[in-house]
Amino acid sequence: MRTVTVIPGDGIGPECVNSAVQIINATGVKIEWEERHAGARVFKQGISSGVPADTIESIKKTRVALKGPLETPVGFGQKSANVTLRKLFETYANIRPVREFPGVTTPYSGRGIDLVVVRENVEDLYAGIEHMQTPGVAQCLKLISRKGCEKIVRTAFEFARAEGRKTVACATKANIMKMTEGFLKKTFEEIAPEYPEIESWHVIIDNCAHQLVKKPEQYDVIVTTNMNGDIISDLTSGLVGGLGFAPTANLGNDVAIFEAVHGSAPKYAGKDVINPTAVILSGVMMLRHIGEFEAANLVENAVMYTIESGKAATGDIVGYDKGASTSLYTKTIIENLGKKPSSGQARDYKAIKMPNVSGEPVSVTAKSRRVIGADIFVEWPQDADALGRSLDKIVEDSDFRLKMISNRGTKVYPAGEALIDCVDHWRCRFMLRDAGADASSEQVLALLTKISAVHKWMHVEKLSEIDGEPGYTMAQGED
Ligand code: NAP
16 A cells, blocks of 8 residues: 555645546555645645645655645745745656647647656746845846756656657757856756767757747657746647646655646636646656556546547536536546547556766866956945946955946946946946956955945855856846
8 A cells, every 4th residue: 555645735726636536546556645735724824834744744754745736825925835845855857748638629639749848846046045135126046056957857868768758858048048047958968968869959948939839749858947847838738728738747856746737726616617637647647656557547548538538528628618527527537447548548658767866965066266256236326337436446456346337237337338227236246456366255355345335235246267167147248
């Protein structure tokens, strides 16, 4: 008997999860469900993470969870309980497959869409490190590690291998964010040759979105960063009939959490009308994860058969005025266990080999590394020239010179041609006067102390040179 943590979730979550659990139980597979909670009702109990200790304990023990969507307060306030769960258990890979459903007519029907978005799941802007820089300027840190990139790239290739898929495309915004998004592209290009049987290429994420709408059948596996993956996986679910059809596996080396791509869709909560397919198919992914391949195929084929037959089609497919209820759809799938659709049958799956990347916190060592300057971010209510003249004077006898000032990434001092609508947040770039030296922390601190005497600063970044290359990017307009 295998124990699995089950989290009903918020809004439509309990209906979807109940449907999936009933169908899985009907296959005869031996699972004991340990029910735990997270999300809105937990926030209401005053637990600000949205995830109570007994839920964490249960997942630590069972290492597998099937969950419904959790409502996230928007804007200021609590963190997303979903993101908390993914991060607490380092489920770094978010696998989102979509395929054409026989019987669900979309503008893409007949084109054989069968693709998977492999989304990095714990880094990027979703690290959730945000600060108000001034009362009028907010910042979110986009953190991407070499280790995180390696784990997600290897997972994508291993996943492709496990499912016998032929290509892996890496989708990034490396043309603009050369260091963060570029890290995934660089790591992908280093690792791809280890999988010579799989064709690989890089595509810029915006073009990837365009290509997905124009010619989605060209893609097999797409590996991408967290935010890109969040967006394009909603897009890909739209290609095959909508969010009601898109499952997810959040995989880590220790824990796996299965859920739908969709959220709690509160307007449909408790009405017994929504499409539970996404959570049912997440349950199918869960069954494969725990080695129950036969039960997984049984459920997947019954879902496909039911959808193909057109009987018991839910409201999102045929309109809510004539759609079948969630409970009738569930009952019909159970009756259809053992039947196979005429097309779109379950493929031959093998277990995914999760990457074995070192558990050491630091895995990249540079051959050479020195500090050659500092960016000091200053709050200043006036214009760039006045700030520039003031800083030039402050540092005239120091180890650093003011190279330039930028406002939201564009150089504004010394004055350029750009017509910038400035805000009160200025990045002031100082470089060591001795270009061959390595600035000590004391030197940077002395610079900061001088500036503090006159200006209000809120943030400092050392400028490093790593293996002879600048470890920072230029401002727009900076030479
Ligand atoms: P959503 O809950 O995914 O719903 C958006 C729309 O998608 C619905 O209005 C409905 O479209 C359709 N839809 C979603 N699930 C469906 C299903 N099972 N069957 C049929 N149609 C379905 O997105 P949201 O309204 O932006 O978010 C609501 C809450 O969920 C938020 O608090 C959000 O933070 C949270 N959320 C949680 C997760 C998660 O737990 N992993 C993921 C995403 C969002 P129509 O209106 O066209 O019928």
